[in-house]
Amino acid sequence: MPRSPTTPTTASPSAPSPPQDYDGTSPFPTDGPAPPRDGGERLYVTVTAVIVVLPFLAIGLAGWLLWGSLVHPADIVLALVLYTVTGLGVTVGFHRGLTHGGYRAVRPVRIALAVAGSLSFQGDVITWVATHRRHxxxxxxxxxxxxxxxxxTHLRGQLRGLLHAHVGWLFRNDRTPPDRxxxxxxxxxxxxxxxxxxPExxxxxLALPFTAGRLIGGTWLHGVTALLWARLVxxxxxxxxxxxxxxxxxxxxxxxxxTRRHDRATNLWPLALLSFGESRHNLHHADPTSARHGVDRGQLDPSAAVIRLLERFGWVYDVRWPTPAxxxxxxT
Incomplete structure (x- = not known):
């Protein structure tokens, strides 16, 4: 069945076309003076700070609690289950399915994966997809x-750029227009x-781990520790x-x-399992619609394994598996 492209390749007014003379090493042109921040802008930055900083602070609190042995087996199980469900919602649902069209899914699975990815606290599904397509x-x-x-690409610029790419860009409020x-x-x-x-x-x-922990452990304390480990951490x-x-x-x-000119996407194997195969990033940028990113022998790609399982159940179809050719x- 023929399919139309799912990844736009043209720019929007908020993301102008790069200069033709960009050499791949110089700093990007400045965006000009930032406009004064209004109430909506300040609210955006505040909410972003809470989403970014609060879970990170929870790691320190969790370490202190662990030192005091205030952790229950159910907390770890809940954390692993929710990490897997929400992580696969992002990788299989948001990324390989909705962003790049690596497969088609029946309507209930398409919706379920979008909901699972939304539970990851990484933003609403349409904004996430639009930003990644722009990337x-x-x-x-x-x-x-x-x-x-x-x-x-000088040392100071790369250190500053690493911080920007990791978390700093979230505070720029450089919004990507979904209509484009x-x-x-x-x-x-x-x-x-x-x-x-x-938002809901x-x-x-937040409610799921707290409720599950309280039901399993029978006390409010179990609910709180489950919230800490299975939600925040x-x-x-x-x-x-x-x-x-x-x-x-x-x-x-x-x-x-x-990959394309200036594209420096790499494969970073230590993150392969935690990222469900997403850190096989070089192949992904070389072939974005491929449903599998880890294509060489021994390369773990749990997301591809889940897509394969869904395909066998008939819940996804028209999967773009990579061929040897x-x-x-x-x-290279």
């Missing part, structure tokens, strides 16, 4: 939302409903793993496959 349109070039080369980068999702009423429900899903991702870990694909996987690792054509 591919302008990878490591002016116009990209989170390139670690924004401030140049994700019109297909805006046209999907079910996905629009999931996107609008993001954030509350749900779990979200913090998944956040930083996802952000590491933006930052570390464009600076450190090997590059066995050819396609992989060979992209090797």
């Amino acid at each position: 591919h349109a302008f990878t490591d070039r002016p116009g990209g939302p989170h390139s670690p080369y924004r401030y140049g 980068y994700a019109p297909d999702l805006l046209a999907d009423p079910d996905i629009r409903r999931v996107a609008r429900a993001f 899903l954030c509350v749900l991702t 779990r979200v913090a870990l998944l956040h930083h793993v996802t952000w590491s694909v933006n930052s570390l996987c464009h600076m450190i690792g090997d590059r066995p496959f050819r 396609r992989v060979a054509a992209r090797r």
Whole structure:
């Protein structure tokens, strides 16, 4: 069945086309003076700070509690289950499915994966997809939302760029217009409903571990420790793993496959399991619609395994699996 492209390659007014003379090493052109921040801008920065900083602080609190042995087996099990469900919601649902069209899914699975990804606290599904498509349109070039080369390739610029690519870009409020980068999702009423429900899903991702911990342990204390480990610590870990694909996987690792000019996406094997295969980032940028990122022998790619399982159940179809010829054509 023929399919239309799902990844826009043209720029929007908020992401101008990169200069033709960009040399790949110089700092990106400045965006000009920032406009005065209004109430909406300040609210955006405040909410972003809470989402970014609170889970990170929870890791310190969790360490203190662990030192005091205030951790229960149910907390760890809940954290692992929710990390897996929400992480696969991001990698299989948001990324390989909705962003790049690596497969088609039956409607209930499409919605379920969008909901699971939304529980990761990484933003609503349409904004996430639009931002990532823009990342591919302008990878490591002016116009990209989170390139670690924004401030140049000298040491100080790269250190500053690493921080920007990892978390700093979230505070710039450099919004990507969904009508330009994700019109297909805006046209999907079910996905629009999931996107609008993001605040309620954030509350749900708080309530689930607390309620489950209290039911399993029978006390409020069990609910609180489950909230700490299965919500705050779990979200913090998944956040930083996802952000590491933006930052570390464009600076450190090997590059066995050819990518577009200036695109420095790498494979970083230590993150492969935690990222469910997303850190096989070099192949992904060489062949973005491929449903599998770890294509060489011994390369773990749990997300691809889940897509394969869903395919066998008949819940996803028209999967774009990499062929030996396609992989060979992209090797350096």
